[in-house]
Amino acid sequence: MFTPRQLVLRVAFAGAAAVLGAGAQAAIPIQHWTLPNGAKIYLAATRVLPIVDVEVDFDAGSRRDPAAQSGLAEVSAEMVEKGVLARGSDPAMDQNALGEAWADLGANFDVGAGADRTSFTLRSLSDPALLGKAVQLAAREIGEPAFPADVWARERERLDAAIKEANTKPATIAGRAFSQAVYGTHPYGFDATEETLARIDVDAMRQRYQRLIVPCRAKLSIVGAVTRQQAEDIATTLLSRLPPADATACAALPAVPEVAPLTAPKEERIPFDSAQTHVLIGEPGYKRTDPDHFALTVGNYILGGGGFVSRLTDQVREKRGLAYSVYSTFSPGLHAGAFRIAFQTRPDQADEAVKVSREVLAKFVADGPTEAELKAAKDNLIGGFPLLLDSNRKLLGNIANIAWNDLPLDYLDTWIDRMNAVTVADIKAAFQRKLQPDRMVTVIVGAKP
Structure with missing residues (x-):
């Protein structure tokens, strides 16, 4: 059973393709500026639908994982959604509480990691009352993830079982052999295994997160029915619960070597x-x-x-x-x-x-x-x-x-x-x-x- 707000959201989302399609070939002005904390904003303001979509990207993909802990980026991103810490008057929230809160807002928030980046995505109606609450909740997940150890223990067991099952499939075996042969020692060729997951604990997740998820490294893309000032307010709030970064934290990250070309078949x-x-x-x-x-x-x-x-x-x-x-x-x-x-x-x-x-x-x-x-x-x-x-x-x-x-x-x-x-x-x-x-x-x- 959907609440009225959820029904409105579903109808609005379903109509997006039809409404935007007619103007898809028109020029799409993109505004770009940098916040005082170093975060970069890219805004495409569209007034066609009362929706706001946000993506926050960090240079925190699996290419920055040590080989011995392959899979660290992916599991760290997954664990962000398992709960948030208590801060001030805001109580701690587990995964169930977060799910209920997002359902009440009729909004969506997801975290994922690929080879190059870790991405946080938010979708909400642009109604100020709903959007403000959604941005605040997303800020808590970005800035105050709990990384609960008991949840990670269960998740690791689930992942181990999934890896064992995948290893019985020829597509998995072919893909792994291909990546290792093409990429060699480059991180693009790393693959999470039961052994590498066993070397990952929540302390490793927290240390990685603290080092890589900092405001000055953020790139925020915003699309929807918002003004430039509203977009800046959204970006500022989303990053507001991350610890302030000093000059050391914002120094250039170590270069990742390039993929070596093949020299023989x-x-x-x-x-x-x-x-x-x-x-x-x-x-x-x-x-x-x-x-x-x-x-x-x-x-x-x-x-x-x-x-x-x-x-x-x-x-x-x-x-x-x-x-x-x-x-x-x-x-x-x-x-x-x-x-x-x-x-x-x-x-x-x-x-x-x-x-x-x-x-x-x-x-x-x-x-x-x-x-x-x-x-x-x-x-x-x-x-x-x-x-x-x-x-x-x-x-x-x-x-x-x-x-x-x-x-x-x-x-x-x-x-x-x-x-x-x-x-x-x-x-x-x-x-x-x-x-x-x-x-x-x-x-x-x-x-x-």
């Missing part, structure tokens, strides 16, 4: 009794700030990112029936995320499917796409661009992407022009700069010994 065959063989082929790709990003995006759509219209699907599935689905993707981040080709096939067809996939990739890198392929890819990508901005939440993701990667504030306004400017020669040159088909990792899980 590697093929790893892992026997596994399964109906389908899982195959991954790839190597380190590129950083998100690379100027080749648009050429690589369009090129990958043609190669293997465009579903049924891609070359890989045409050659591997349509012409030879070697796999139901095959795709390629780049995963750029603060470091060179992996390029990969992925598919499943019958064990007796694995070698042929690998051979065909390698041939398609090598030809594409050598020759690039045709003009017809380029036109079709542009038409599809540009035609779908409004769907990237047709809700507050999607727009927030794009603003956070601009903030996190220090992209130009007019990035969304110039996206179509930059996509249209990509040529066949651009794609060919970009792929030849980034990919070396003769030096890739190939992981095959399910083949016979």
Whole structure:
């Protein structure tokens, strides 16, 4: 049973795509400024819906985890939502109390960690009474997490069980072997295990949090029905319960080494009794700030990112029936995320499917796409661009992407022009700069010994 406020919120959220879609191609002005505490704000004010979405990002992803404690970023983020400490007249709250408080407000608050960043997200109606309370509650979770030891003990048991189950699946085995082979000793290749989780306690979480979650390192992206002053008030309040940071806390964090390029091909065959063989082929790709990003995006759509219209699907599935689905993707981040080709096939067809996939990739890198392929890819990508901005939440993701990667504030306004400017020669040159088909990792899980 929903309260009236929750029903209003659900209706408003459901209508976001329809309302914003009509104006999605219009210019979206992004305001950017820095607070006295060093936090950076990025605001896209939209008056279409009475909703406010906020994302607060910190350089606290798993790339900053020690290898012996892989998984620390993810479990620390998860534990933030397990309770808050008592402060002054504010009582302590456990996970259940927090859940009830958010339900009463009809708002959502989440915490998560990826390879590069830890993110806090808040969604609320813009009604001042509701928004103010939601921001205050979010500030408590950001600034006063309890990290209860008894809860972590239970969570670790749950995670251990989940890891054991995942380790029985060929997709998990293939993904882990691929990451380790592509990334080597780089943190992008680290993976949480039962052993690394056993080395993590709540003291390690608190120390990490104190070191990395500080106001001067925050990037706040705000989308919704708020003014600049309201956005500044929201940002200030959200960070207000974090301990004040001194000059040492705001000094540059230690540099994380770059992903080393591969120097030779590697093929790893892992026997596994399964109906389908899982195959991954790839190597380190590129950083998100690379100027080749648009050429690589369009090129990958043609190669293997465009579903049924891609070359890989045409050659591997349509012409030879070697796999139901095959795709390629780049995963750029603060470091060179992996390029990969992925598919499943019958064990007796694995070698042929690998051979065909390698041939398609090598030809594409050598020759690039045709003009017809380029036109079709542009038409599809540009035609779908409004769907990237047709809700507050999607727009927030794009603003956070601009903030996190220090992209130009007019990035969304110039996206179509930059996509249209990509040529066949651009794609060919970009792929030849980034990919070396003769030096890739190939992981095959399910083949016979």
